[in-house]
Amino acid sequence: MAEIVNLRRARKAKEKAEKEKTAEANRIAHGTPKTLRKLSDARKDKAEQRLSGHRLEKSRSVGESRSDNKRDDN
Numbered sequence: 001m002a003e004i005v006n007l008r009r010a011r012k013a014k015e016k017a018e019k020e021k022t023a024e025a026n027r028i029a030h031g032t033p034k035t036l037r038k039l040s041d042a043r044k045d046k047a048e049q050r051l052s053g054h055r056l057e058k059s060r061s062v063g064e065s066r067s068d069n070k071r072d073d074n
Helices: 007-030 034-053
Strands: none
16 A cells, blocks of 8 residues: 655655755855955966966857958958
């Protein structure tokens, strides 16, 4: 015979698990000291600058080609 399940309790347990998941993410985001957050941000910025500094040329927008940059002013 199948086990009887109280739907109200199942719903509340599901909501509690979702809230716990959100709380864990908040603890990670807001629980780090200010110095560690700044250090992490600085490392991220430095990595982005280094990557952009090694680019060969600027990226073009969609639909733009090299021939669009040249003009014939005859």
